Amino acid sequence: MMKNDTVIDAHNISKIYNPETIPVFAVNDVHLHLNRGEFTALVGPSGSGKTTLLNLIGGLDRPDTGNILINNIDITKLSANKLITFRLNHIGFVFQSFNLIPVLTARENVEMIMHLQKSQRMDRDTRIKQLFEEVQLSDKIDSRPSQLSGGQQQRVAVARALASKPQFVLADEPTANLDSKSASNLLDIMAKLNTEEHITFLFSTHDQRVIDRARRVITLVDGKIVSDTLPTSTA
Amino acid sequence: MWLVRLAWLNLWRNKSRTLISMAAVFFAVVLSIVLSAITVGAFDNMIKNLVSYYTGYIQVHRAGYWDEQTLENSFRRSTSMEDSMMNVNSVSGITPRLESFSLAASGDVTKGVMVVGVNPKTENQATMLENKLVAGNYLNETGNEVLLCEGLAERLKLSLNDTLILIGQGYHGATAAGRYQVKGIVHFGSPDLNDRMLFMSLNTAQQLYSAEDMITSYVFVLQEHSDLDETAEQIRHLLSNHYEVMTWGDIMPEVKQHMESEIVTDRMFLVILDILVGLGIFGTLLMMMVERSFELGMLMAIGMKKSKMIFLLVSESVFTVMGGCIIGILASIPILYYLKINPIRFSGELAKAYERFGFEAVLPASTEPENFIWQGLVVLCIGLTLALYPVWKVIKMDPVSSMKR
Numbered sequence: 012m013m014k015n016d017t018v019i020d021a022h023n024i025s026k027i028y029n030p031e032t033i034p035v036f037a038v039n040d041v042h043l044h045l046n047r048g049e050f051t052a053l054v055g056p057s058g059s060g061k062t063t064l065l066n067l068i069g070g071l072d073r074p075d076t077g078n079i080l081i082n083n084i085d086i087t088k089l090s091a092n093k094l095i096t097f098r099l100n101h102i103g104f105v106f107q108s109f110n111l112i113p114v115l116t117a118r119e120n121v122e123m124i125m126h127l128q129k130s131q132r133m134d135r136d137t138r139i140k141q142l143f144e145e146v147q148l149s150d151k152i153d154s155r156p157s158q159l160s161g162g163q164q165q166r167v168a169v170a171r172a173l174a175s176k177p178q179f180v181l182a183d184e185p186t187a188n189l190d191s192k193s194a195s196n197l198l199d200i201m202a203k204l205n206t207e208e209h210i211t212f213l214f215s216t217h218d219q220r221v222i223d224r225a226r227r228v229i230t231l232v233d234g235k236i237v238s239d240t241l242p243t244s245t246a
Numbered sequence: 247m248w249l250v251r252l253a254w255l256n257l258w259r260n261k262s263r264t265l266i267s268m269a270a271v272f273f274a275v276v277l278s279i280v281l282s283a284i285t286v287g288a289f290d291n292m293i294k295n296l297v298s299y300y301t302g303y304i305q306v307h308r309a310g311y312w313d314e315q316t317l318e319n320s321f322r323r324s325t326s327m328e329d330s331m332m333n334v335n336s337v338s339g340i341t342p343r344l345e346s347f348s349l350a351a352s353g354d355v356t357k358g359v360m361v362v363g364v365n366p367k368t369e370n371q372a373t374m375l376e377n378k379l380v381a382g383n384y385l386n387e388t389g390n391e392v393l394l395c396e397g398l399a400e401r402l403k404l405s406l407n408d409t410l411i412l413i414g415q416g417y418h419g420a421t422a423a424g425r426y427q428v429k430g431i432v433h434f435g436s437p438d439l440n441d442r443m444l445f446m447s448l449n450t451a452q453q454l455y456s457a458e459d460m461i462t463s464y465v466f467v468l469q470e471h472s473d474l475d476e477t478a479e480q481i482r483h484l485l486s487n488h489y490e491v492m493t494w495g496d497i498m499p500e501v502k503q504h505m506e507s508e509i510v511t512d513r514m515f516l517v518i519l520d521i522l523v524g525l526g527i528f529g530t531l532l533m534m535m536v537e538r539s540f541e542l543g544m545l546m547a548i549g550m551k552k553s554k555m556i557f558l559l560v561s562e563s564v565f566t567v568m569g570g571c572i573i574g575i576l577a578s579i580p581i582l583y584y585l586k587i588n589p590i591r592f593s594g595e596l597a598k599a600y601e602r603f604g605f606e607a608v609l610p611a612s613t614e615p616e617n618f619i620w621q622g623l624v625v626l627c628i629g630l631t632l633a634l635y636p637v638w639k640v641i642k643m644d645p646v647s648s649m650k651r
Contacts, residue, residue: 071547071645092551099549106649110544114255126248127549175549 103172162193271570348414363451382430543648567629
């Protein structure tokens, strides 16, 4: 059984653009609670505030109101510099367009995170080996991004997101640029990591394949949560 | 260390951009080194020309002589004074002179001339007078013989071995008159000097002007022009206030001013060049920041601190600018050595203008190491100063707006 402890606890969070002219509520009084081991999809039409909400939860942006507690730390109160360190150590990011550093090999892209964490060489080597096995890319470890397919690059991006042993992974439309086979393969890997390693994933997505695999689906419209199908039984 | 490696690898992800930046720095360094070397070389050559033509680097006179150049303002030659002045570090030679104005006559032609009594040996060391001979022989220590400047010889219609009459006023109002044989004819680049100068031995001049042991000036030769002001100051300290110590710039202020205005013009050109290069480098930095905005935002998102990003970007700038500088310095070495051996020569009106001032119409290049280092450093500083732009952008950067496509 998975231990049901809280990873994300967001209260009354709002993000308002143009507050002094024509206010636009990108995120409007949202409450969100995520437990460890969840595999959650954040869905909604374009402009519904999915990416903004992910940015707020990921500490990339600050809400105009509300608090976001991650592991009981209110990230809205952290200074910009502390927030960067917090992101490094607690949150993994997977972006839509992979965003690997083109001049580094797959291994170096992942290792960069551990360099930032000042990990020891031996720890890095062990962790990298393990991560590349998990994303099934051990044979591509020394390839540069240009030598990898889109799906393989996104799997390297997942390995990079996991390199710091984060509390959870935020993935912004991770399958949007992938063909069905690569998307399915990626989802298999992420689902396996979720099941076996209890890694928490929160996706923003339009992709029905992702929605079908999620155990909890949160729907956002005009910045408000309009539905939240709670987790089914543990994976 | 991994960040330095990443910076190095980043340079080659957009080879064209890196090579354009390096080329801008390279051409700036080469152009500024060559231009500066020619300026410094030309400046040094002008000074050498000037001092070797006549003035020397420094002159010592009796106080007030320069304002009233008469024999009454001459002074007694002193071996002990010469010895103490020779002991000043950068002084490599001293030569005494007795100078006065007289009327020269030959046949039915007369002309006012400047008679310069010199020690043939030390004068030659100071001003290479013998090298200026175009006909005849050089002076001896004694004898009623003179060297005439070419222009003056033409005016007086004199040639070698002809006789010249000099009439003038000697020391303490004595009459000065004598007949002299033309032993040699010398050519001076300056038309002014070339039309009025006449040289004889110091002994002969002292006899002509009834000024035994008297001289009007000591002329100094220095090892380095850069020691000029310091040496002049040291000599002033050695001498009492009965003497005046003048540098070549004090003696010929109009020439010094002309040279300084040329240096200012060249420096302005260098500044314009540096601005153009700076704009070139800035353009590539601007392009780089736009191209990599998303990536930098992503790096910040995944946990790279701004200080590390700044280190990364500054390292990239240092590699680019240093690379361009080093290659530029290396490339300019053979160019400057070639220009030193084969200096640019002026012709036509420009050459005449130079010669009118008594300068050789050439632009030799200086190969002093500090020129390479200094110009390289200037361009390096420009490059590194411009690297503050990405630093400023990173300081202001936030991941969300940087990752907006």
